[in-house]
Structures are given as structure tokens and as C-alpha cells.
Amino acid sequence: MTDNTEKTGVEHRRDFLKKAALSVAAAGTAAVASKTASADEAMEVTGSGYRETDHVKAFYKSARF
């Protein structure tokens, strides 16, 4: 698969995804996704990546690894 123009890896990636995205867009999965529980509900941002609250400490303690 050779191109006349020199495409970077990122450009190849975008072209590839654009084609694949057509199927996804056509299917309408976006409409489903936007109306459902999102990552916001299942994941919480702790704020500072390195701050350990009591809650997080207890959580990791219970994991025991």
C-alpha cells in the first residue's frame, strides 16, 4: 500500500480510523453511548494523582497485594 504523498503514521492512522468510523457512525452507537451511564459514574477522579485519602488507603489495604 504505497502513497504518492509521504504520510506519517499518524495520518495513516487517521485515514484508517475515518473509514472504520463510517461504520460506527452509521450504526448509531454514539446515540446509545451518550444516553447511558458514563465513565463518570463508575470512575472517580481523585484529584491529585498522588494524594492518598483514607478512603483510598482503606481500599488498597483491603486489596492485600
Place this chain on the structure above:
Amino acid sequence: MSAVATNDQNRLTEEDLLRAEMYEFLAALLRQEPSDELIGLVAGLKGDNSSIGSASTVLATLASKLANDEIRDEYMRLFIGVGRGELLPYASYYLTGFLNDKPLAKLRNEMQVMGIERAEGVKDPEDHIASLFDIMAGLIRGTFDAPNDLAAQAAFFKTHIDPWAPLLMQDIEAAKSAVFYAPVGTIGRAFMEIESEAFDMDEAG
């Protein structure tokens, strides 16, 4: 020069937005038994002739033809069961044969660095496939206060998802209990292939 999204959500390309939405779509279906509302939305899907497209059409047909309670029972048989479901959709289990093993520990460490944690009340370990898909969607959208450039997304995908999610999707397709969820597995498998190939293209450049 690339237009890859940084933490600035306004610069999300159209295809990255669709990627995030596909992760969220799959996560919504795999996270818990589907609500009437979700099943209703799925019934509206309409696809083209691609793998994802035709599986979406099949899924929509099943969503309208099967009773909602039947679909929920199927989810329970597949993923919950009594003690365990037909399938165990956890990274640790697929990678080592054991739940709550090293892959989960590694994920938890990374999540801590990324500044995210499992929400209170969520019982599943973090390496549940829906949780990993939620994280990918969050990375693409720049929701978390962590690097979310393509390299970060690729690293997360290749470490925590790529080694096992395609196998899980195949298992879902082939599961004895799977009727509604079989095309979900097909869509998931096709999407994982797209993601994997697309990340490789970026590297090749």
C-alpha cells in the same frame, strides 16, 4: 504535526469522538444487566455491511424481538451466575487464570498514578472489561488529570486490554448462553482489531 487530542476536549477529532463513544457503548452493555431504556436505544441501531454494521443490525433486531427480561437473564447467566457466570470478564482471569492477580495489581497502580479510582459502591474489581473500556473512553476524552495523548492511550490499551479483550469477545460470541450478547461480542472483537491496527499505524510512522 498531528491534531491528536490533548487534554483539551475541544480538539477531539471526529474519529476520536467515535472511538470514545464506541468504548462507552460497549461498556454500557457489559457493565451490568441492561435497562429497558438501554435495550430500547439498542433497538434503534442500523448498520452498513461492515462487521460492526451488520452486527449492529442483528443486535437491534434482537433488542426488539427478545423480551427485555430475557435479555437481562442472559446477561446474568453470562456474567454473574450463581457464584460465577459462564464467563469471567476480568483481565487478571484471562491473563493468569486467577482473579485479583498481578494484572489487577498493575492496573490499580496505574490508576493511582492517573488519579482515578473505582467509585464507591462499585463491587467489581477494576479489571472488569467495562471498567477498562470506561478508562479508555476517559483517556480519549481527556476526563482524567493524566497524560492522554496517543502514546498514553496506546500504552494503556496494549498493557491492559489488547492481550485479552479480543479473546473475551470471541468467548462472548461463542458462549452457550449468548444470543443478544453474541453480536455484542462481534462488535467488540471488530473494534478491538480496529484499535490495535490503528495504534500500530501510529507507531509505524
